């Protein structure tokens with residue numbers, strides 16, 4: 526394991542205050558746009574190192590949830606803490622990856638990846654960028670501009686850029702939705718591998734039940750608008766070498782698909798004790 530990976534793992538695991546504080550904690554969080562409730566209330570505790578996937582019907586508030594955790598938007602009610610510290614605006618300890626890579630078109634891949642490090646000493650920045658490019662398989666693309674990259678390479682560069690400052694939490698908003706099926710599967714493998722190597726806490730929004738089951742050590746399903754947690758389940762599948770061929774994969778996928786279907790039809794009543802990662806009675 527090289528220094529970069531160790532570097533991320535250290536920053537991902539060592540909180541600055543209160544070592545036992547949850548990576549992310551939401552208490553009574555809800556959000557309204559122009560007086561209309563779009564999300565919540567949500568109570569949720571995410572522990573360091575979890576890979577949380579979030580699915581739910583279109584418009585239920587998934588992006589609103591992620592943007593609130595990032596600090597891009599302040600929830601209209603409730604509070605969010607990250608490693609015990611109140612979230613009050615964006616912070617490099619929380620990296621964000623969008624559906625579109627949003628790379629700066631005039632910068633090279635290396636400059637994009639190093640953008641968040643521009644105040645660090647040059648030697649440190651260059652070393653860090655080199656390591657991130659190697660980690661994401663982009664070493665040969667360092668001098669290219671975004672328009673010269675494939676869609677998968679662009680998302681890899683966006684992930685490298687988000688990881689560069691050593692975030693404790695990586696927030697991913699449907700990062701692979703615009704990719705073709707083959708590239709998407711490869712990217713899922715790559716992000717799963719990255720997560721296993723770095724230990725970074727990940728919150729990953731997706732429309733794909735398959736993707737949620739493949740990647741999530743913890744799977745959340747939200748109800749239709751306003752989105753509330755209707756399923757909160759831990760999974761051991763991502764720790765397996767070949768989750769897709771494990772019989773439990775198909776079972777989990779079918780069950781989650783059913784929960785999401787019911788949620789979309791408005792039957793997503795709260796069951797059990799969402800927010801703490803228990804296996805809920807959705808299938809009971």
Ligand SMILES: Nc1ncnc2c1ncn2[C@@H]1O[C@H](COP(=O)(O)OP(=O)(O)OP(=O)(O)O)[C@@H](O)[C@H]1O
Nearest residue numbers: 558559563581582583584585586587588589590750
């Ligand atoms: N800036 C905004 N101003 C007003 N309404 C908004 C704004 N952003 C989102 N909304 C509304 O809030 C609701 C939730 O939106 P959000 O994008 O969080 O849902 P989502 O689950 O991520 O949707 P999708 O799955 O389609 O991407 C939707 O009804 C949307 O129209």
